[in-house]
Amino acid sequence: MSCRTVSSWSSALGGDGLRWVTTLIVAGSCGWAQASWQVDARRMPASPSTVEAKDAVALSAMAVVPIVLPPWQDSKALAPDEGGVRQIGVARALEAMDTVDKVAPLLQWQTLPSGQQVAALQWRADDAYGLRLGLEFAALPPMAVFRLYASPQAAASYEVTGAALLERLAADAQTGQRTWWTPDVGPTPVLEILLPAALATSSLQWSMPQLSQIVVPPSVAEPMKAADMAALSEKRRYNACQLDVNCQQTLLDQRDAVIRMFYVSQGRTFQCTGTLLNNPSQDLTPYVLTAAHCVKDQATASTLQTSWFYYSQYCDSAQLYAGHAERFSAARWLATSMATDMTLLLLDEAPPPGALFAGWDAGALPPGGAVAGLHHPHGDLMMLASGVLEDRTACSVDASSRALDCASQTQSDGGFYRVIWSLGGIEGGSSGSALFFRGRVAGTLTGGDQWCAAKDGRVVYGRLDQAIASFAAWLGADKAMNSDMHMPVYRFLVLRSGGEFYTLSAPERDHVIASFPNDLVFDGIAFYAAGRAHARLVPVHRYFNPEVVAHFYTASDAERQFVQTYHPSWNYDGIAWWSPAQPGDGVGAVYRAYQYVPGVHHYSLQVQARDAWLANAGLLYDGLAYYVWDAP
Missing domain, CATH: 2.60.120 (Jelly Rolls)
Known part of the structure; x- marks a missing residue:
């Protein structure tokens, strides 16, 4: 892989404007072979059982x-x-x-x-x-x-x-x-x-x-407490600098994929923008794409809070859409592509009903193509900026100086797109927002010209086609695990306790069926797992509680220690199976809930079951228990 030093244009990522200067960065033919494919959008179905709190x-x-x-x-x-x-x-x-x-x-x-x-x-x-x-x-x-x-x-x-x-x-x-x-x-x-x-x-x-x-209102749509607070950072540009997303017709579906993000870093709370992405499996796994300079590790992802449908009630209205929603349960950091300033997250909580899993395009975009961005400038109601893709370039983001340095000349293998706005502009809070090409996500905003209105202003977006190799395991390019490791896990319903019994062992399955026909009911294959240790797999441990005749399954070492300390009467049955350590293509989450009476745990891959547990006062939703393969 060869690189070379090139002259570049540079812009400060902060401030009210952009100063074009000449600088030097390392760039060159530092790319890799890229795949090219597209994924269509899918909408989250309405689900009256989904609850936000x-x-x-x-x-x-x-x-x-x-x-x-x-x-x-x-x-x-x-x-x-x-x-x-x-x-x-x-x-x-x-x-x-x-x-x-x-x-x-x-x-x-x-x-x-x-x-x-x-x-x-x-x-x-x-x-x-x-x-x-x-x-x-x-x-x-x-x-x-x-x-x-x-x-x-x-x-x-x-x-x-x-x-x-x-x-x-x-x-x-x-x-x-x-x-x-x-x-x-x-x-x-x-x-x-x-x-x-x-x-x-x-x-x-x-x-x-x-x-x-x-200390400042999350957006101008939310009233300020005092005028002195406004003087600190609410020097808001006029609304004419932005185009309300509801005042045009081209991306009205895609607005339901864009989320306003809040997160904490070193005790300070920040705002960025992210986009919900679909995957080829069409399985409603809530992947979110944003900028790496917003979120680049699990510590930050664990603080994530999101606002959905955060746009106006109608064109140029200051009234927030009545159907907006909040989600509080953070996210898992999956991967970051520093070369394109992009991060892929997995939400710990399902998106609200009606949310759109945006389609995306992992092919290189042609110069001169019409593009648009949907974002939350200054944390405000959703706005749209539009323009044309000028060229492809190489850039670097300096986290310490908060500077964006990009090559002045076109570099076809560079990690960024350079876009010229003809309408609208970006502001603080816009970072991480998606670049749309023909209705599909093709990149995420890094920074650039913050003049408003930004006619002929330049901004740069990380290229999804260059970052897709980092996200392939989750966005469907390949399998995260070896398919020959998949073995069926069988489920039984325990009549006495109302709980469930799972086993990977076919001999044990046959023994239970033969020996306890009036006590357990065989329910077929529940999911798939591995029967031995393997790279990127974690053990799932099994315990038996003789007091209520129920089994307990966990992949958590902390829970194992808790059971050993506070429930010594529970019998440890050993490792039940091995499961994927992370989500990915073909991997599903097993949710768990505790039923207070008679004191048993329930497990399910079904989102509908999870939502029913959340709404049931007699159950305590325990969250995600572990991952499994939901198909052989």
Whole structure:
């Protein structure tokens, strides 16, 4: 692979304008053979059972400990829009909760009639638009339940289990701690924690050295609290600089694939734009494409919160579309192509009904072709920019200086498209948004000219055709695993407990059928897994609970330790099978829920079953249990 030094044009990614200068970057024929294929769009079907927040009976805790924050005064902590992203939240140190020993006395544990132990805290910042709490877990039991309310009187909560957080959050390499940035539900959030009766409260150990305070409104569609806040970063350009997506006809379907993204980095909250992508399997796997300079690792992906259908009610209306929706359950980081400034994510929660899985084009686009971008400039309602593709070029993104350097001449094998706008323009918050060509996604926005209106302004997009090799395992170019590893896993229904029994062993299947005809009902093949260890596979362990005659399956080492410590009477049956470590083509998620009475777990690959569990007060949704192959 040969490279050469070339002269280039350069633009600052931040600021109100663009300064064209000459610089030097390393570029050249540093590409690889590219595939060329297209995928059509598919819409998320309407599903009345889908719920955005689990209905909670009322706040269970009788006492809520208040934590009041002093006014925020450090305006220098809020930077101008940088690198095409928009900062809306600042990091605030919380000395009163920065160690486990300081948090423990604040948790006034109470015992509920069910035997569960509960404690609740409420934070309040009068000058905030919202708060995101940064919980650092030194010890997190999988059976813990966390509920986040907008206020003590709120009728609904966001709920997550310790098991789901252990699976979602990356452990710090040095300390082993996991940090959970809670969703933003408003400026007065209540965090309620529930633990099983048999679990000591000391088994949960956490601190909160900082939180992220939202200090400017997420968009101009949301009222500001005071004029002095407006002076900090809300120097908004006139609406004439952007075209409301509802004031044109070409990409009205595609608008339902574009999402407004919020995430936390070093305690600061930022905004970018992303796009929901389809895959050749048409299986509604929620892949999201965005810029690498927005999200490039699991730590950031774990903080993701998204807004859907965030556009106007009608053309040039300042009113938000009544059907907009929020999702809070973060994402899995799958892969990043630094050479094209692109990242592929997998959402941990299903998109709302009606969302569009956008089609995409992994072929090289022709110069002179008409293109358009859908984005959330300044975090606002969705806008459209349009123009023509000028050429292909090589660029580099410097994360430290937040500079974008691109070669002045055309480079056909470069990782970026250069686009000239004829209508509209980009702003902070636009980064990561998709470039559409003939209705399909072909790239993601890195940065460029932020003049508004940006007629004849240049912007650059990472090329999907150059990044597709990094995303091929998930977008359908090849199999993530070897197909000859697929073996059927059989399912039985246990009549006494109402639970399920799974086995990979055909002899064991036959033994159960023959020996327990009145106790277990054979239900056929549930899914496919591997019978031995293999690269990129993880073991799924099986336990038997004799008290309720039910089996428990987990791929989590933390859950194994919990069972061994607190359920020594459960029999360990060994490794049941080996499953894919990550999602990919032909790989499906197995969801898990716990039924309080009689005390059994249920498993399913069906999204419909998961949604029914979320809506059932008698069940606790445990999240994603592990992955399997859903076809041989």
